Amino acid sequence: MAVPSLLHSVIFLSLYLTSTNYAAVVPKRTTLQLFHVNSPFHTKPDPLSWDELQSKDQARLNYLVSLVTRKSLPIASGRQQVVQSPTYVIRASVGTPPQSFLMALDTSNDAAWVPCGGCEGCPLTVFSSENSTSYKILDCQDIHCQQVPSPFCATGSCSFNVTYGGSIVSANLSQDTVNLGGDDIPGYTFGCIKKITGPSSIPSQGLLGLGRGPLSLVSQSQNLYQSTFSYCLPSYKALNFSGSLWLGPVGQLKKIKYTPLLKNPKRSSLYYVNLVAIKVGRKIVGIPPSALAFNATTGAGTIIDSGTVFTRLVQPVYEAVRDEFRRRMGPTANVTTLGGFDTCYNVPITIPSIVLVFDGLNVSLPQDNFLIRSSSGSISCLAMAASPNNVNSVLNVIASFQQQNNRYIFDIPNNRLGITRQACS
The missing domain is CATH 2.40.70.10 (Acid Proteases)
Incomplete structure (x- = not known):
C-alpha cells in the first residue's frame, strides 16, 4: 500500500524569528514565505509504503538505543525526497557568502553536519568550504574537539566518526557562520562531512541538532535564543501548511x-x-x-x-x-x-x-x-x-x-x- 501522496510532499512552513542578532535589545518576529517544495526543489520519488516507513523508524530506534547504551524558520516535512529520512527540515544557510541547505531538525542529536565538497558517498548538494571567507577547520587542541564522539587527529585537524541510523559519518570539525531566517550565528561549530559509509540513512543536505548537549543549536545560540524553542508539526494531510519553529522565549505561548x-x-x-x-x-x-x-x-x-x-x-x-x-x-x-x-x-x-x-x-x-x-x-x-x-x-x-x-x-x-x-x- 502506498503512503498517501501528501505524506511525501515537502512543504516549507512559516517560521517566526524572535531576534535578529546578538546585540539586539528589542527582539522582532520575522515571517518567511510558504513554499511547496514538490516542483521547485526536488523531483518526487516513488512513495514509501507504511512498511518501509516502519523499517526506517527501526533504524532510527537503533540509533536512539545506541545513545542510551553509550526567532521563526521554515520547517518542511522532509520525508524521503529531500533528507532521505522521515523527518522535518528547515532552510538554513552556511558560510560567507551564504550557501542554502534544507537541514533536518533532530531533537535527539547535538552536532550539526553538512556534506562538504569532495565528500565520498555524499549527495550532490554539498557545502563548498573553499568559497566561504569565514570557514575554518578546528585543530585537535580546540576545546570543541573533546565534545564530539570518537575524535581523532588527521593532519593536525580535529576529525570524528559517528554512527547515525545505518550510516557511518566521517567529518572534520569546523566553524563558520550559520544563518537562520536572517539571524547570523558566527563561529558555529559543525561537522564538515568528508565520507559516508553504509546505507544512505542520513539527511542528504545536513542536520541541525536541537539536543541539549554543548554543540547543539540550543547551546551554541544561547545568547541569542536563551535556550528556548518550540515547534508545531502540521498534519501530513494538510493542504495548506502553517507549522512553525519558534526560536527564543519572546512570543511563546503563556497559558499552557x-x-x-x-x-x-x-x-x-x-x-x-x-x-x-x-x-x-x-x-x-x-x-x-x-x-x-x-x-x-x-x-x-x-x-x-x-x-x-x-x-x-x-x-x-x-x-x-x-x-x-x-x-x-x-x-x-x-x-x-x-x-x-x-x-x-x-x-x-x-x-x-x-x-x-x-x-x-x-x-x-x-x-x-x-x-x-x-x-x-x-x-x-x-x-x-x-x-x-x-x-x-x-x-x-x-x-x-x-x-x-x-x-x-x-x-x-x-x-x-x-x-x-x-x-x-
Whole structure:
C-alpha cells in the first residue's frame, strides 16, 4: 500500500524569528514565505509504503538505543525526497557568502553536519568550504574537539566518526557562520562531512541538532535564543501548511501546562519526560510502573523525539495499550495486520480515544495522531508499535506522528516542556 501522496510532499512552513542578532535589545518576529517544495526543489520519488516507513523508524530506534547504551524558520516535512529520512527540515544557510541547505531538525542529536565538497558517498548538494571567507577547520587542541564522539587527529585537524541510523559519518570539525531566517550565528561549530559509509540513512543536505548537549543549536545560540524553542508539526494531510519553529522565549505561548524535563547526565542530548500513564477510552491502562520509570543509569524512560515517525513503546507498555484498544473495539471488530502494524481494522469503525498522561499535563491525541489509513481508506491501523524484539530497548519514544498539531515548547532554563493543542495545519 502506498503512503498517501501528501505524506511525501515537502512543504516549507512559516517560521517566526524572535531576534535578529546578538546585540539586539528589542527582539522582532520575522515571517518567511510558504513554499511547496514538490516542483521547485526536488523531483518526487516513488512513495514509501507504511512498511518501509516502519523499517526506517527501526533504524532510527537503533540509533536512539545506541545513545542510551553509550526567532521563526521554515520547517518542511522532509520525508524521503529531500533528507532521505522521515523527518522535518528547515532552510538554513552556511558560510560567507551564504550557501542554502534544507537541514533536518533532530531533537535527539547535538552536532550539526553538512556534506562538504569532495565528500565520498555524499549527495550532490554539498557545502563548498573553499568559497566561504569565514570557514575554518578546528585543530585537535580546540576545546570543541573533546565534545564530539570518537575524535581523532588527521593532519593536525580535529576529525570524528559517528554512527547515525545505518550510516557511518566521517567529518572534520569546523566553524563558520550559520544563518537562520536572517539571524547570523558566527563561529558555529559543525561537522564538515568528508565520507559516508553504509546505507544512505542520513539527511542528504545536513542536520541541525536541537539536543541539549554543548554543540547543539540550543547551546551554541544561547545568547541569542536563551535556550528556548518550540515547534508545531502540521498534519501530513494538510493542504495548506502553517507549522512553525519558534526560536527564543519572546512570543511563546503563556497559558499552557508544563511537564518537567528530566536530566540524564549520561544521555545529555535526550529530552526525557515523565510519562506516568496512558488512557484508552476512559480507562487508565494497566502498565507495570517499571516499564515507564525514568532511570538515569540504564537510560530507561520516555523521550520526545522529532526524528522518529511512529511512537515506539517498550513491550509491556505497547501490549497493554494495544490489548485495551482491541478490547474497546469490541469482539466483532475484524483485527488484521498491515506491514509493521498489528492492530488494523476495516472501516467504518468506532475508535476509542487515547490520552498520554504526563507529570503535570495530559495530551489527548486526535484520531489523526494515532491512526494511519490506507490510500483507499478501507483499512485503519493503530499507528504505534512495540520496540523491536531484537533491540534491547528501554526507551519509550513519543514520535512526530503523535506530535502533530500540538505546540511543544522546550524551556531549557526552567527544565520544562509545555504541550498544548494548536491547529498548525
